[in-house]
Amino acid sequence: MTDYGHDLLFGTFVTPSAQGAGHVLDLAVAADRAGLDLVTFQDHPYQSAFLDTWTLLAYAAARTERIHLAGNVLNLPLRPPALLARAAASLDVLSGGRLELGLGSGAFWDGIEAMGGRRLTPAEGVRALREGIGVIREVWDTDTKGGVHHRGEFYTVDGAKRGPRPAHEIGIWVGAYKPKMLELTGAVADGWLPSMSYLPDGADSLPGLNARIDDAAVAAGRAPRDVRRLLNFMDAGPASSADWAEQLADLALTHGISGFIVGGDDLATTERLAAEVAPAVREIVSKER
Amino acid sequence: MTNEVAIELTLGELSLDELTALTRHAEATDLDLVVLTGEDALLDPWTTAVWLAGRTERIRIATGRPGSPLPAVAAKALASAEALSGGRVLVADPAFVRLPARSTDDVDGHAPAVHAARRERRLAHRRPGIAYDDLPASLAATAVEPGDPAYRGASSTYLRGGSPGLVLRPRSATEVAHAVAFARGHRDLPLGVRSGGHGVSGRSTNDGGLVVDVGALDEVEVIDEEHHLVRIGPGARWKDVAAVLDGHGWAIGSGDYGGVGVGGLATAGGIGFLSRKHGLTIDQLRAVELVLADGSRVRASREERPDLFWAVRGAGANLGIVTAFEFEASEVDLVGWAQLVVVVSDLADGLRRFGEVASGAPRDTTVFLVTGRPQRDQAVLQLYGMVESADPEVVIERLTPFAEIGALARQQVVLARYADVMAIAADVGPEGHRGYGEPVTRSAYAPRLTPELAADTAALLDTGLVHFFQLRTMGGAIADVPADATAFAHRTPDFQVTAMGADRTGLDAAWDALAPHFDGLYLSFETDPRPERLHDAFPPPTLARLREIKRRYDPENLFRDNFNIDPQEGPHD
Numbered sequence A: 001m002t003d004y005g006h007d008l009l010f011g012t013f014v015t016p017s018a019q020g021a022g023h024v025l026d027l028a029v030a031a032d033r034a035g036l037d038l039v040t041f042q043d044h045p046y047q048s049a050f051l052d053t054w055t056l057l058a059y060a061a062a063r064t065e066r067i068h069l070a071g072n073v074l075n076l077p078l079r080p081p082a083l084l085a086r087a088a089a090s091l092d093v094l095s096g097g098r099l100e101l102g103l104g105s106g107a108f109w110d111g112i113e114a115m116g117g118r119r120l121t122p123a124e125g126v127r128a129l130r131e132g133i134g135v136i137r138e139v140w141d142t143d144t145k146g147g148v149h150h151r152g153e154f155y156t157v158d159g160a161k162r163g164p165r166p167a168h169e170i171g172i173w174v175g176a177y178k179p180k181m182l183e184l185t186g187a188v189a190d191g192w193l194p195s196m197s198y199l200p201d202g203a204d205s206l207p208g209l210n211a212r213i214d215d216a217a218v219a220a221g222r223a224p225r226d227v228r229r230l231l232n233f234m235d236a237g238p239a240s241s242a243d244w245a246e247q248l249a250d251l252a253l254t255h256g257i258s259g260f261i262v263g264g265d266d267l268a269t270t271e272r273l274a275a276e277v278a279p280a281v282r283e284i285v286s287k288e289r
Numbered sequence B: 001m002t003n004e005v006a007i008e009l010t011l012g013e014l015s016l017d018e019l020t021a022l023t024r025h026a027e028a029t030d031l032d033l034v035v036l037t038g039e040d041a042l043l044d045p046w047t048t049a050v051w052l053a054g055r056t057e058r059i060r061i062a063t064g065r066p067g068s069p070l071p072a073v074a075a076k077a078l079a080s081a082e083a084l085s086g087g088r089v090l091v092a093d094p095a096f097v098r099l100p101a102r103s104t105d106d107v108d109g110h111a112p113a114v115h116a117a118r119r120e121r122r123l124a125h126r127r128p129g130i131a132y133d134d135l136p137a138s139l140a141a142t143a144v145e146p147g148d149p150a151y152r153g154a155s156s157t158y159l160r161g162g163s164p165g166l167v168l169r170p171r172s173a174t175e176v177a178h179a180v181a182f183a184r185g186h187r188d189l190p191l192g193v194r195s196g197g198h199g200v201s202g203r204s205t206n207d208g209g210l211v212v213d214v215g216a217l218d219e220v221e222v223i224d225e226e227h228h229l230v231r232i233g234p235g236a237r238w239k240d241v242a243a244v245l246d247g248h249g250w251a252i253g254s255g256d257y258g259g260v261g262v263g264g265l266a267t268a269g270g271i272g273f274l275s276r277k278h279g280l281t282i283d284q285l286r287a288v289e290l291v292l293a294d295g296s297r298v299r300a301s302r303e304e305r306p307d308l309f310w311a312v313r314g315a316g317a318n319l320g321i322v323t324a325f326e327f328e329a330s331e332v333d334l335v336g337w338a339q340l341v342v343v344v345s346d347l348a349d350g351l352r353r354f355g356e357v358a359s360g361a362p363r364d365t366t367v368f369l370v371t372g373r374p375q376r377d378q379a380v381l382q383l384y385g386m387v388e389s390a391d392p393e394v395v396i397e398r399l400t401p402f403a404e405i406g407a408l409a410r411q412q413v414v415l416a417r418y419a420d421v422m423a424i425a426a427d428v429g430p431e432g433h434r435g436y437g438e439p440v441t442r443s444a445y446a447p448r449l450t451p452e453l454a455a456d457t458a459a460l461l462d463t464g465l466v467h468f469f470q471l472r473t474m475g476g477a478i479a480d481v482p483a484d485a486t487a488f489a490h491r492t493p494d495f496q497v498t499a500m501g502a503d504r505t506g507l508d509a510a511w512d513a514l515a516p517h518f519d520g521l522y523l524s525f526e527t528d529p530r531p532e533r534l535h536d537a538f539p540p541p542t543l544a545r546l547r548e549i550k551r552r553y554d555p556e557n558l559f560r561d562n563f564n565i566d567p568q569e570g571p572h573d
């Protein structure tokens, strides 16, 4: 039994389809109106059928009122960290503190190279992400005097201005599966954001992966609960909302998952998640805790 | 060309609230362009510009290029902002005349100068060869030209970007006749006819030409309660039609997406969830009224101009602009509406099994399939469709064989009104359509879904050339109608097949190789521009008869934006 005790977040995973930009926005607005906590978009800039996720986040943030937004996850190799940090802080300010930063180390290197990005080995990708997170936190740190100076293995920043100061503490959530990425997540991230369908043994993989993050957090002088655990689901769960809620509550109570992000691009699912499933999960979890 | 005049807002000089308030005030004052400057301010200008566009409806926001060192990423950001905002986010042109503002008084003070410049610029943006000033006053009141703020929404369609020289938006059949007369005077320019703007084969936008958009003719009216006769304007959406008819307990089957317009679908065919039981949409059609190329307004039905009525049902885009359709609706009670996600390890086998189950199902059951590139030794089949029965047991019985095609990953089955299913489609917002580029699609009829076709389809999907593959199940009542009864001649295939990709040449080559499995095509989903496709859409006797009718009704070939039958080609008698 693992439960890190976070309040529960429910959200959607919307395909950023370029041909259906109107529908993408409708899904984001519907999630907001339905009272969900999060709307997220994958980021594959080299995929011609998709919108630019950063631009989509900014536009969707403007069209919504309460919901938080995140890339799920943003492609760091194509989004240099100092610029991304400034854009993210800006959007956090503009939206009244509603941006979270999902980050990935990059996976499809052919596509990344085709867009002008630099091809890295997986190990380099992990080091670049760790370095990038450092740069991002530097830019957000407006209490320190002077510009940001950074000369690292992958990134160089020469006296960039700090800020703007984010409107809230933007969570950095990392999509991680392999040991080195999990270690990075435990050491420096605020959240872990994998997809259920990529876990080798489904939910049975969670204890082992969680443990790696916990160990890394402790080794870095943090507490395991400093890293929120979220999970993407490509589709809606069982047709019975009660059954679906049982499943999610079990993931919360047994594996400490506190963010449930559901794909499917379907208005009915969005509404069902918000109206039927989320309240039922919250009720079960609060009873058990 | 006169330069655009813009209100200039400087980041860093204004608070966030002022920034939003001044942009909104400029919009309310009917100004149409704001430039954001202040590159060295803290707020990222690109993010702020996109945000401001999201907080407004009509005004355009210009700023510097998106902040990325990678040109491909910046270009994509620009294209995406354009798609999301309806073309309202742009890169500031150094030639803009900038009028700085720090208060609403500043904005008000600049307004007269901006308005005067706009009048001049509107003239400057006009395209050659169009007699803008000869437009009758009735049409001029609603027409949109390139210098107008409404232009972005009126120039693109659901799936296409375009840049027509003039979009006419008639509000009555009389005005449609005026619009046709105007178009006749511009015979050398492209002409697009638009109803709902969901055309795939139909080029309802163009570059530098005219568009006649009959979207305003969107009335849905019951004219004979006893005989279920309904009169519908071409601009109505099928979701609106369904909502009105639902009040009477009726429905007219259309396609699978309620956002589609009546005009384009009801002149081409209409393969939908009710077709196996009630026939195609055109099979419910009893009469049409249309404006012909010579500007005359005529009615066609089985009794009046039966040749024209025959031709409109399958090739209507070639003959005129339909201004009203009269349909006989069917009584439709609750229906079972199903969305199933089935995972199979062998795509070819999954497709083959779907083929068997879907075409073997009773007429009350119509299920369509969508899939994409298979991943990691598994393919995800999305099955969605209708069982025309209000009895849950029948619904479950009909759907069970579909659920057993593979591992059932998700199922959603409800009893619903036909209108509820149509209502799932999103509305087109006040900004109009946002399509850009050109869709790359192919279409075909599969007489049978043979194991060979399934195998070749699976191999094609493996290549990644097709990211969206769709099977619409036919059969049943569609095949009850003889091939020569309407211009829609392909009555007997089991499936209509659609493939969408991104690479025109690659998709065409791969799709051409599948030809032995196919017999003809449904024109609505075909975008291959090669002329041979016309012969796939219309078999020889149909094409010969259509050409003869075209020669009589549109000898100058005015209507030619969708599977054009050139009256000059082919044998003359």
Ligand SMILES: Cc1cc2nc3c(=O)[nH]c(=O)nc-3n(C[C@H](O)[C@H](O)[C@H](O)COP(=O)(O)OP(=O)(O)OC[C@H]3O[C@@H](n4cnc5c(N)ncnc54)[C@H](O)[C@@H]3O)c2cc1C
Binding pocket: B157, B158, B192, B193, B194, B195, B196, B197, B198, B199, B200, B201, B202, B203, B204, B214, B234, B254, B255, B256, B257, B259, B260, B261, B262, B263, B264, B265, B267, B268, B269, B270, B271, B272, B316, B317, B318, B320, B321, B322, B323, B472, B524, B525, B561, B562
């Ligand atoms: C998301 C989606 C789903 C679809 N699903 C189905 C389906 O399930 N079954 C099916 O059968 N089809 C389906 N279609 C195809 C659809 O029927 C055609 O694209 C149709 O042409 C769209 O009609 P429209 O009025 O919205 O399009 P428009 O773009 O307005 O028109 C398309 C073309 O139709 C012609 N046209 C339009 N109005 C008139 C008129 N008043 N008089 C004469 N000609 C006219 C013109 O040639 C025009 O270029 C679908 C299309 C889309 C985009």
